[in-house]
Amino acid sequence: MCHTAPHVLRTLLSHLTQAIADYIIFQVESGAHCIQIFDSWGGQLPPDMWERWSMPYIKEIVSLVKKKCPEVPIVLYINGNGGLLEQMKDTGVDVIGLDWTVDMADGRRRLGSGIGVQGNVDPAYLFSPLPALTEEIQRVVRCAGPRRHILNLGHGVLVGTPEEAVAHFFEVAKSLQFDTLFRNNTAKDPNLVT
Numbered sequence: 612m613c614h615t616a617p618h619v620l621r622t623l624l625s626h627l628t629q630a631i632a633d634y635i636i637f638q639v640e641s642g643a644h645c646i647q648i649f650d651s652w653g654g655q656l657p658p659d660m661w662e663r664w665s666m667p668y669i670k671e672i673v674s675l676v677k678k679k680c681p682e683v684p685i686v687l688y689i690n691g692n693g694g695l696l697e698q699m700k701d702t703g704v705d706v707i708g709l710d711w712t713v714d715m716a717d718g719r720r721r722l723g724s725g726i727g728v729q730g731n732v733d734p735a736y737l738f739s740p741l742p743a744l745t746e747e748i749q750r751v752v753r754c755a756g757p758r759r760h761i762l763n764l765g766h767g768v769l770v771g772t773p774e775e776a777v778a779h780f781f782e783v784a785k786s787l788q789f790d791t792l793f794r795n796n797t798a799k800d801p802n803l804v805t
């Protein structure tokens with residue numbers, strides 16, 4: 612449609628943008644403390660197509676929501692987002708969700724410390740022995756840095772994932788001791804934002 616009827620697609624996306632913004636504002640007014648926008652297929656687009664057919668509408672959603680609800684953090688998640696990280700930052704969101712294919716340390720380096728990151732434990736680790744899952748969770752947290760990180764999977768829970776692994780993920784997350792995890796890193800990396 613973007614090639615055959617771009618005017619129709621722009622009109623449709625503009626209507627969807629307004630409807631999504633209205634719904635997000637309704638969610639916030641009904642008690643939501645944080646909002647996540649999923650651009651589920653955005654990573655399938657080449658960067659120039661994403662910048663033309665997705666980014667302007669996401670920016671408009673963010674702008675409309677921030678006008679009415681400036682205090683509510685907005686997360687943007689795009690599956691397959693490795694080629695779009697810097698552009699995602701320009702949407703005005705507060706947090707960028709990294710999928711599991713992006714190395715957390717590289718994602719943090721590319722995005723900088725001025726924006727939050729979410730993720731990005733590979734969901735396949737939930738099929739691993741629990742000590743390996745623990746190590747991966749700790750690695751991701753260390754790579755994300757001590758501030759502005761929301762620990763999460765880098766995508767959804769896969770079908771057949773053992774429930775005890777999901778429970779273990781939450782147990783490890785709740786038990787993390789940030790002063791211990793980052794004590795040695797801060798001394799080694801003077802540029803690490805604390």
